[in-house]
Amino acid sequence: MTVPDPIEEHVAALAAALHGPARVKARMLTEARDALTDAAADIADGGSPDGRAARQAVDDFGSVEDIAPAFQCELTIVQARHTARRVALIVPFLALTWYVLVIVDHGRGLPYPVEVLTAHVGGVAAAAALLAAASLAATGALARRLPTPRRLPLMVAWTGTAACAAVAISAVTLTTASALAGNGLVSAGVGVLTIASHVRIAASARSCRQCARLPVVAHR
């Protein structure tokens, strides 16, 4: 029977406790594993690290209960930044395409309720994009001077969710309009683009909500 490696067990337990962007999480775990391996080698003082050295390195590293909240804090902020970046980039682009569609279709008579609804939904989307851009600034260089609000990731998650809902309403509206109006091809194209954007923002906002619910501690 093989004896489980305390370092691998510890890294696996930490991995199970953390949620967030896969690439950043994998990088943090790789660094944690490297640090534990180095520490075990140091404790073994040049010899081959044994189980005792590995267990000592794990103890010095800190228990999962102690250190996971600090790791999760960073992962949650990174996830919030991913979501905010998606909203800040995709939503203005979509708003522009909706605007162009309204202009193009105006001569043909896009149904008035559709124009009004698109304008309102566009307003919600624009507000979401502005909030997302502000969140990116607040968690980037601006955070050197100002503390990051604890509930900011949750706010970003719900901003993403609101943008997502706005995008979904637009998709339904534009697809319906495309069926009713004569210029169906352009409307259908914008509708498909909107649905694809909805899927991307929804996935990110969902991950952000999950991360924002997990316990975190500030680093300092």
Added chain:
Amino acid sequence: MKGDAVRGHLDALLLAALEQGPLHGYAIITAVQQRSGGALELRTGTMYPALNRLERLGLLRSDWQSVGERRRRCYELTDAGRRSLAEERTAWRELTAAIGAVLDPAPAPRPAT
């Protein structure tokens, strides 16, 4: 000196450890312990989220490099990181001077007889 005493100064310690040049994570911990004569014990696990945070703030940059036989993520100070370290040093000196003046006051001059 345990981790509680270090809390609140971790960013400055990490930035100072990187002042001389790029280091990977475990080497940063070793540098802090050596420079403090072993008095400061950093809990290894708390350091990696802090390094990530400092990189997000633009105070550090990092890259995977070959160190010995392994690939390690090495960190180095950015220009903003050097400026931040200078500010942290100034703030620390002002704080220690103020606290020192309270804890260890200069003897009052003797009244003239």
